[in-house]
Amino acid sequence: MIQVHNLVKRYGDLIALDHFDLTIHKGEIFGLLGPNGSGKTTAINCMLSLLKYSKGEVKLFGQPMGPNRYALKKRIGVVMQNVAVFNELTVIENINYFCGLYVPDKAKRKALVEEAIDFTGLGDYRKFLPKKLSGGLLRRLNIACGIAHKPELIFLDEPTVAVDPQSRNHILEGIRKLNQDGATVVYTSHYMEEVEQLCSRIMIMDKGKAVATGTKEELKAMIRTGEKLTVELHALPESILEEIRGIEGLVQVDYADNTLTMRYAAGGHHLSTVLDILRRHDISFGRVFSEPPTLNDVFLEITGTELKD
Amino acid sequence: MTVFKACFMIVKRHYAALALYFSIFMVLAVAMTALSADNFSTDFSATRPAFTLITRDGHTPLLAGLASYLREHGNEVVLDDRTEALQDASFYHATDYIAIVPQGFHDAFFDGEPLKIETVLTTESAKGYYADRLVTQYLNLARLYQAAGDIDEETIISSVLKDLSIEAPVEKKHFGAGAPVNEGFQLYAQIVCYIIIVLIILCISNITSAFRRPDLRMRNLCAPTKPRSFSGQQILCGAVVSIAAWLLLMTIGFALYGSQLSGTDGRIIGLILLNTFIVTVVALSLASLASLFIRSPNSQSAAANLLALGLCFLGGVFVPLHMMGESILTVSKFTPTYWYSTALEHICTLTSFGGDVLAPVWQAMLMQLAFALAIFCVALVISKYQNQSERFFSSIQTELEA
Numbered sequence: 001m002i003q004v005h006n007l008v009k010r011y012g013d014l015i016a017l018d019h020f021d022l023t024i025h026k027g028e029i030f031g032l033l034g035p036n037g038s039g040k041t042t043a044i045n046c047m048l049s050l051l052k053y054s055k056g057e058v059k060l061f062g063q064p065m066g067p068n069r070y071a072l073k074k075r076i077g078v079v080m081q082n083v084a085v086f087n088e089l090t091v092i093e094n095i096n097y098f099c100g101l102y103v104p105d106k107a108k109r110k111a112l113v114e115e116a117i118d119f120t121g122l123g124d125y126r127k128f129l130p131k132k133l134s135g136g137l138l139r140r141l142n143i144a145c146g147i148a149h150k151p152e153l154i155f156l157d158e159p160t161v162a163v164d165p166q167s168r169n170h171i172l173e174g175i176r177k178l179n180q181d182g183a184t185v186v187y188t189s190h191y192m193e194e195v196e197q198l199c200s201r202i203m204i205m206d207k208g209k210a211v212a213t214g215t216k217e218e219l220k221a222m223i224r225t226g227e228k229l230t231v232e233l234h235a236l237p238e239s240i241l242e243e244i245r246g247i248e249g250l251v252q253v254d255y256a257d258n259t260l261t262m263r264y265a266a267g268g269h270h271l272s273t274v275l276d277i278l279r280r281h282d283i284s285f286g287r288v289f290s291e292p293p294t295l296n297d298v299f300l301e302i303t304g305t306e307l308k309d
Numbered sequence: 310m311t312v313f314k315a316c317f318m319i320v321k322r323h324y325a326a327l328a329l330y331f332s333i334f335m336v337l338a339v340a341m342t343a344l345s346a347d348n349f350s351t352d353f354s355a356t357r358p359a360f361t362l363i364t365r366d367g368h369t370p371l372l373a374g375l376a377s378y379l380r381e382h383g384n385e386v387v388l389d390d391r392t393e394a395l396q397d398a399s400f401y402h403a404t405d406y407i408a409i410v411p412q413g414f415h416d417a418f419f420d421g422e423p424l425k426i427e428t429v430l431t432t433e434s435a436k437g438y439y440a441d442r443l444v445t446q447y448l449n450l451a452r453l454y455q456a457a458g459d460i461d462e463e464t465i466i467s468s469v470l471k472d473l474s475i476e477a478p479v480e481k482k483h484f485g486a487g488a489p490v491n492e493g494f495q496l497y498a499q500i501v502c503y504i505i506i507v508l509i510i511l512c513i514s515n516i517t518s519a520f521r522r523p524d525l526r527m528r529n530l531c532a533p534t535k536p537r538s539f540s541g542q543q544i545l546c547g548a549v550v551s552i553a554a555w556l557l558l559m560t561i562g563f564a565l566y567g568s569q570l571s572g573t574d575g576r577i578i579g580l581i582l583l584n585t586f587i588v589t590v591v592a593l594s595l596a597s598l599a600s601l602f603i604r605s606p607n608s609q610s611a612a613a614n615l616l617a618l619g620l621c622f623l624g625g626v627f628v629p630l631h632m633m634g635e636s637i638l639t640v641s642k643f644t645p646t647y648w649y650s651t652a653l654e655h656i657c658t659l660t661s662f663g664g665d666v667l668a669p670v671w672q673a674m675l676m677q678l679a680f681a682l683a684i685f686c687v688a689l690v691i692s693k694y695q696n697q698s699e700r701f702f703s704s705i706q707t708e709l710e711a
Contacts, residue, residue, distance in 0.1 A: 048531055070533040078531040084524035088322040088515075089315065100311030101532035145528070 001026045001153060001184045002047065007056030009042055009208075016042040017053070018208040024186060024201075029179050031199030032188040033295060039208040040188040041081060044155050047186075048078060060153065074102055077151030077183075081158045083142045085130050092117065092126040095144050102149035116148035119177070121170060136167025143171060147178060154178060155186045160194060172198055192295040202295070206303045220293045223301040225251055226264040227293065229271060231278070232286035233258055240281050247273055312539055316516045316546035323515050327508065330610070334504040338497055339565065358383040358405040358436035361398065363390045369415040371451065374466035378447050378473060383440055395429065405431050406440035419455060419462070423448070447473065490573055490581070490657045494566035498581050501558050502649050503621045505551075505585070506592045510613035512550045513596035514603045516543055536696075547593055555589040580656045580670060584649060587677045591645045594681040595620075598688035601695060625650035645680035648673040 002024040009017040017039050024030045032040045045051040047058050049067045058065045060072050085094045095113045103109045117123055120140040130138060143159055156175065160168045175198060179185050189195050195202055196216050203213040212219055236255050244262070245253045247270055252263040264270060271290060278285055320327075360383045364372050379385065386404040388394050398404050407429040417424045426444065430437035450472060454465040520526070520543060529539060559582060563570075570578060595616065603612050621627050623637070624646025633641065641647040652673035659666060 045527075050527055050530055067530075068535075070535070073531060074533040076531065078528060080524055080528055082524040084522075084528040086315065086319065086519055086525065088319040088519055093315075093318060097311055097315045098528070098532070100314075101529070101534050104311075 001028070001061065002030075002186070003057075003059040003062075004043070004047060005057045005059075007043070007046055007053055007058065009039075009046055009051060009053045016208050017046065017056075020056070020208065020210060022203065022210065022213075024184065026184055027179070027182070028201055029175065029185040029187060029199045031195035031202040032186065032205060033190070033192060033195045033202055033299075034205030035190055038205040040190075040205055041157055042208070043205070044157055044186065044188060048076070048155065075152045077146045077149065077154040079143050079146035079154070079156045079159050081161065081188075083130070083138045085138075085141055085145055087130050090127050090129055091122050091133070091141055091144075094130070094141060095148050098145040099148035102151075112148050112150060116144040119147070119174060120144040134164075134167075135162055136164045136170075139163050139167060139171065143174065147183075150181075151183060153184050153186070157188050158190070159187075160189065160191065168194075192299075196295055204295070204299055204302065206299070211302050212298065216295065219295060219298045223293065223298050224265055225293055225297055225301060228291045228297075229262045229264070229274065230289040230291070231260040231262075231274070232288075233260055233278075234284060234286075236260060236283060237281075240277065240283065243277055244274060247277075310542060312534070312542035313546050316520075316543055317550075319516050319519050320512050320546070320550055323511070326610075327511060330507060330511065331504070334507070335561065338500045338504065341496065341500060343493070355382075356436055356439060358434075358440040359386050359403070360384070360440045361386045361388045361395075361404045361407045362410070363388070363395070363407065364410040365390065365412045366410050366414040370462050370466050371415055371418060372410060374451075374470055375444065375447050378470060379440065379443060381474075382443055399429050399431060402431055402434075405434045405436040408440075408444055418448075418452075421456075423452070490577060491566050491569040494562060494570060494581075495653070495657050497562050497566060498585060498653055499626055499650065501562065501585060502588050502624075502626050502646060503617050504558060505554060505589050506595060506617040506620065507613045508554050509547075509551050509589070509592040510596040510599050510616060511609055512554070513547045513593070514600035514609045514613070515606070516546060517597075517600035518603060518606060518609070540692075544597070547596065551589050551593045551596075555586055559585065574659075576662055577656060577659055580659075581653065584652045584656060584670075584674060587652075587674050587681075588645070588649045591649070591677050591681045591684070594685040594688065595645075598684050598691070601688060601691050620644050620646045623647070630654070645677045648676040648680070652677070 002022065004020060004022040007017050007020040007022075008015070009020075020039070020043060022043070032043065034040050042051065046053045046056075047060070047065065049058070049065050049069070060069075061075060063069070063072060065072055086097065089097060092113065095116050096109065099109050099112055099116070103112060117126055120143055122137065122140055122144060125133060125137060130141065133141065139159060139161075143156070146156075147154060159175075160171055163171065172194065175185055175187065187195065187199060199216075201213065201215055202219060204211050204219070212222060214222070233255075235258070241253065241255055241260075244250070244260070249265050249270055250262055251265050252261075254261045262270075262274065271288070275285075275288070360379050362372075362376050362379060362385070366372065376385075383406075386398065388398050388404070388407070390409075395407055395409075399407060409427040409429075411424050411427065414424045414426070426448075428441055428444075430441060447469060450469045451465055454460055454468055460468075520529070520539070530536070599612060599616055603609050623641045624644040625633065625641060626646050626649070630638065630641075630647070630650055652670050655670045655673065659670075
């Protein structure tokens, strides 16, 4: 569906995309994950030919993409990072306008617009001007304008930024539904939970480069750290902490603020061993948390920096 | 025609603001034309001054003839020969002219050493001077007859009155162009130039500023519609809105002054309409250029008014061209509104439609069209430059703001 080969994009001296390669298959929800400024939006803009790139090749639907490839553009839907709607037009007029750029037939368009309104749950707001909508509803309108014409390939650039949890869930459910209906989705975000929850394959980007690509399981398997265990304690003598540090397979042990944090090597499970040591020394403990590795851990291990802001 | 329809909806959303502007302008235009209409009356009627003849020399045939002559051309106001009465009448404009004939006037007149008639003229009254001229005319003619020789007083008076009663026939004729253009309509056509420029700049800048928002531009660029089609549909909408504004303003003009234009040659009306249409084209090109620099909706009305007021003042729309100094006139020739005013002035004074007579009109109209073309070309060049740089800039912003 999308093939990007050796893409280089420069803004003066700044290299926004550094020999970037990407392949997305039909029917995927592909996540581009990375911190702000990592090159996600630039990559999308290059794929859409909104930006000229210095080097490389972009193919969509097996054909080279360019600013004048209107036949390809017709099959694509774009949801911009910023809400890109006309402030002067109502919800229904905005959707009808953007759908009209792709679907000239009035009757067909009317049905598609209604479908998009139902899909995004904007039925009660069809006559509202954008300024009367909340942030979440505006984001939904932004999505409706991008998907009303039923594109085969949808680019969603951070569609949940500054959205309340209810609207976020609505949006994520909608994206899954679009994918089930046959659309291939390219989804960018710096919210790793969202990407993990939604995407079938993920690319982690940093400084314009693709640092890792795969399913979330594949990505987590790439790193040596595994499950993270947290135990709440009243007190922990140094000797017992040393004993715990001696357990084989633990890569990191910290104790601070009455909280013992341990990180296992990938595939390791030593909860019972740790709890046995605590019981043996009559150390009373409170709540125990066990967390599988996250994409942040993957990012941290690969790049040495946190993915979170 | 999706873009075309969207442009219309954008203009429609700003309907209230446009209607407000339109109403204010219309009230001003109508008020100005109504106030100015009095100064431009072309009807003629003989003026009849109010006069008072005080005679301290008794009733002589000479003075009786004078009184009779004055009564024929004016309205007599009888006053007592008291200083206060005469002062009051003069102060309160009860009479325009008071003539006090001194004692011994008759004898002195026929002795060839006439005494001076004391006169009081109401200040700033043309009627008073007119009455004084009537008196002078009568006495001069009487003196002429008296100097001629042995003619008795009765004959002199009757001859003078007979001579003065002779009137030259005056016939009002119009050559070719029918009745002259109603001055109110002419002033309306002059002021309408300002309204057209403001309204069109406001409409076009509303459309342009909506479509030039970087995020919307990017979304539109993703669509399978050619950029040329986007621009074409926007220009088409601008043209339709401009023509609609022109038609509306012209209809109002005819509704207000139509009845007073019935005698005017249709060709003159046609030329006025053509001239206003050409200035509409100029306004459209001005709007396409101005809208490239109007970034925020708040600055639209300020920019529209500033540009329109500047051009109209400089171009002689509000201030007649003949009242402008040479240096200002030189500068104003570089404005399209100067050529609009010049064309209108020529059209309204047309009495025939020969090639030589119409040449200045065509020249002024062509100058306006040349301005429109030049401004439009500049707008296209700037727009192309801005599109390229803005496209690049907006994308960087999007990335860095992420």
